[in-house]
Amino acid sequence: MSSTTHARAAEAFSADAVRAAWHDQALWFVRAKRDQVTHAIPEWEALRTLASGIKAHTLSRLDTYLEEFERNAKANGVTVHWAANAAEHNRIVYDILAAHQAGTLVKSKSMLTEECQLNSYLEAQGIMIVDSDLGERIIQLGGETPSHIVMPAIHKRKAEVGALFAEHFGTSPDEDDPATLADAARGPLRAALFGADAALTGVNFAIAETGALVVCTNEGNADLGAHLAPLHIASMGIEKLIPRVADLGVFLRLLARSATGQPITAYTSHFVKPRPGASLHVVIVDNGRSEHLGRPDFREALACIRCGACLNTCPIYRRSGGHSYDATIPGPIGAILSPGIDLARHASLPFASTLCGSCGDVCPVKIDIPQQLYRWRQLVARGGHLGAPKRRRMRWLGGVLGSRRWYEFAGWMGRALLRVSAHAPWLVRRTAWGRERELPMAPRESFRDWYKRNRAA
Amino acid sequence: MTSRERILQAVRANRGEERPLPELPAGAALPDDAVQRFMAMIEEVGGEAMLVTKAEVHGLVASRDSESATVVSMVAEYPHSTTKVSARSPLAALEGIDLVVLRGALGVVENGAIWLTEEAMTHRALPFVAMHLVLLLRADQLVADMHGAYAALSRDASGFGVFVSGPSKTADIERALVIGAQGPRSLLVVVIR
Numbered sequence: 001m002s003s004t005t006h007a008r009a010a011e012a013f014s015a016d017a018v019r020a021a022w023h024d025q026a027l028w029f030v031r032a033k034r035d036q037v038t039h040a041i042p043e044w045e046a047l048r049t050l051a052s053g054i055k056a057h058t059l060s061r062l063d064t065y066l067e068e069f070e071r072n073a074k075a076n077g078v079t080v081h082w083a084a085n086a087a088e089h090n091r092i093v094y095d096i097l098a099a100h101q102a103g104t105l106v107k108s109k110s111m112l113t114e115e116c117q118l119n120s121y122l123e124a125q126g127i128m129i130v131d132s133d134l135g136e137r138i139i140q141l142g143g144e145t146p147s148h149i150v151m152p153a154i155h156k157r158k159a160e161v162g163a164l165f166a167e168h169f170g171t172s173p174d175e176d177d178p179a180t181l182a183d184a185a186r187g188p189l190r191a192a193l194f195g196a197d198a199a200l201t202g203v204n205f206a207i208a209e210t211g212a213l214v215v216c217t218n219e220g221n222a223d224l225g226a227h228l229a230p231l232h233i234a235s236m237g238i239e240k241l242i243p244r245v246a247d248l249g250v251f252l253r254l255l256a257r258s259a260t261g262q263p264i265t266a267y268t269s270h271f272v273k274p275r276p277g278a279s280l281h282v283v284i285v286d287n288g289r290s291e292h293l294g295r296p297d298f299r300e301a302l303a304c305i306r307c308g309a310c311l312n313t314c315p316i317y318r319r320s321g322g323h324s325y326d327a328t329i330p331g332p333i334g335a336i337l338s339p340g341i342d343l344a345r346h347a348s349l350p351f352a353s354t355l356c357g358s359c360g361d362v363c364p365v366k367i368d369i370p371q372q373l374y375r376w377r378q379l380v381a382r383g384g385h386l387g388a389p390k391r392r393r394m395r396w397l398g399g400v401l402g403s404r405r406w407y408e409f410a411g412w413m414g415r416a417l418l419r420v421s422a423h424a425p426w427l428v429r430r431t432a433w434g435r436e437r438e439l440p441m442a443p444r445e446s447f448r449d450w451y452k453r454n455r456a457a
Numbered sequence: 458m459t460s461r462e463r464i465l466q467a468v469r470a471n472r473g474e475e476r477p478l479p480e481l482p483a484g485a486a487l488p489d490d491a492v493q494r495f496m497a498m499i500e501e502v503g504g505e506a507m508l509v510t511k512a513e514v515h516g517l518v519a520s521r522d523s524e525s526a527t528v529v530s531m532v533a534e535y536p537h538s539t540t541k542v543s544a545r546s547p548l549a550a551l552e553g554i555d556l557v558v559l560r561g562a563l564g565v566v567e568n569g570a571i572w573l574t575e576e577a578m579t580h581r582a583l584p585f586v587a588m589h590l591v592l593l594l595r596a597d598q599l600v601a602d603m604h605g606a607y608a609a610l611s612r613d614a615s616g617f618g619v620f621v622s623g624p625s626k627t628a629d630i631e632r633a634l635v636i637g638a639q640g641p642r643s644l645l646v647v648v649i650r
Contacts, residue, residue: 050481053476059473156630179633183637190639193639194548219625219640220640246608249484249606249608253602263569266502267619268570276545290468294467294471
């Protein structure tokens with residue numbers, strides 16, 4: 001494995017310059033909206049500190065909170081299942097469906113079921129699945145995976161959605177108005193929601209003291225599914241726990257503002273007991289999380305509440321697209337979670353960053369993402385996953401930066417080369433650097449020379 | 458060993474030193490212009506808000522009802538349901554409802570969210586299946602923020618509760634905001650003086 005995997009995949013995305021530029025701007029717009037609404041909350045920084053503290057505490061006593069949650073959920077009439085890994089999760093979900101003779105399943109957004117590849121597993125067993133979130137439905141129809149954890153179809157242009165809908169919902173092939181397209185999907189999606197044998201949702205927060213599950217959505221699809229079908233299955237990772245109901249006051253103020261710039265999502269649903277006459281199952285999934293908890297340098301990544309703010313702000317994510325990360329969770333948070341799952345396969349991800357620090361600044365639970373990216377880089381190098389070219393370059397660079405004479409020589413050389421080549425056609429037209437940037441004219445002397453001449457006595 | 462035991466054991470081995478659980482802040486005081494701010498926030502999240510007296514509620518809801526074939530109202534101020542819905546209503550009774558009128562228990566000024574209890578909804582799906590949703594709320598049921606909201610909510614035996622902030626919406630196609638995704642196409646909040 002080499003560390004160029006992400007860069008290669010990003011190249012494919014950025015080959016379509018118009019799409020890449022649109023993607024960049026669309027996400028930056030969300031980031032700007034986030035700034036606007038967060039600046040309206042004077043205690044924003046205090047909220048982030050609180051959220052970080054609550055998560056750190058919960059993770060440090062996660063076993064007791066899981067047990068407390070299970071006890072209270074059972075007392076509420078909820079059936080609780082435990083899955084050590086993705087395969088067990090999928091098997092449990094299938095067994096519940098089979099026990100209820102459910103042949104059709106409507107799903108609302110759940111990154112965990114993407115992680116477990118639940119759809120393909122269930123479809124192979126003959127279950128008919130409809131992803132009921134509009135963005136998820138778009139990528140389901142297109143046979144793709146989500147490229148963003150909050151806006152799963154953000155990589156698709158409206159004309160492409162129009163083409164898909166023409167094929168599946170009978171809209172005119174040249175229809176590309178988002179409102180018309182969303183309206184065309186509404187009928188079939190509501191029909192699926194009304195007709196399903198079972199509904200599956202994700203979980204945003206699980207509350208230990210009451211055994212309740214909280215799900216935050218905008219479209220209303222999670223609720224329609226869960227309140228209409230006779231069976232509701234909720235899938236959650238073990239890290240979704242929070243101790244108290246009142247902790248929601250902190251997290252709900254942070255989540256939607258960080259995610260989309262909304263003050264709160266349209267619906268914040270608190271599932272406590274099964275609906276009269278229906279059943280509610282929750283599947284608690286580990287799938288590598290308890291192992292990640294055992295890495296003190298990296299465990300705080302489990303505090304993530306999946307708002308996507310770090311994706312929206314990241315200059316690399318915005319320009320390379322979610323699919324270039326080859327992982328369920330893309331962007332900066334994915335780049336610090338994925339190496340814990342498979343270091344060799346995801347060795348390039350910690351390098352898909354300029355370490356500018358913006359992801360850490362916007363994170364509502366204050367995960368120090370840049371620091372973790374840096375630490376993963378050390379482990380990638382130590383594990384021998386750098387790839388020969390990068391290893392050679394790092395050794396060469398280490399030599400230059402470690403020797404004063406080589407450093408001064410390299411500086412002189414760099415200035416000289418830049419002077420003759422900053423506007424050279426081969427650089428401007430042939431290289432990614434030149435195409436995207438105006439290179440500065442290099443100064444005649446180094447700062448060191450200037451200082452010696454002007455300041456040194 | 459069961460997966461449950463395996464997971465709990467691994468968590469116990471890996472959880473590290475105990476970190477302190479922070480104290481939570483009390484909610485902010487209600488601002489003087491709470492009602493105006495609350496109503497402005499509802500407009501911002503795509504809803505509509507009207508401030509009326511108790512006597513005016515009937516007329517206002519009736520003005521929205523003129524074209525509705527199927528109406529389900531769970532409030533005494535507007536006793537004009539065309540169909541009956543209970544907690545165990547079959548799906549067919551929930552399809553094609555044009556207008557649903559429910560009573561909110563609490564409103565949050567900072568985000569326009571209104572808390573609905575299972576008792577007030579009767580059937581959990583009602584606020585979601587409606588084409589148009591009307592929520593009634595007394596002006597003295599407002600709190601400033603979410604901290605205040607959770608302090609005010611009783612931890613009673615309710616099986617389900619939801620904060621509703623605006624109509625259903627999506628921005629999944631090129632990030633363009635579309636009001637009326639799978640749920641209600643409009644939300645009217647009637648604030649009663």
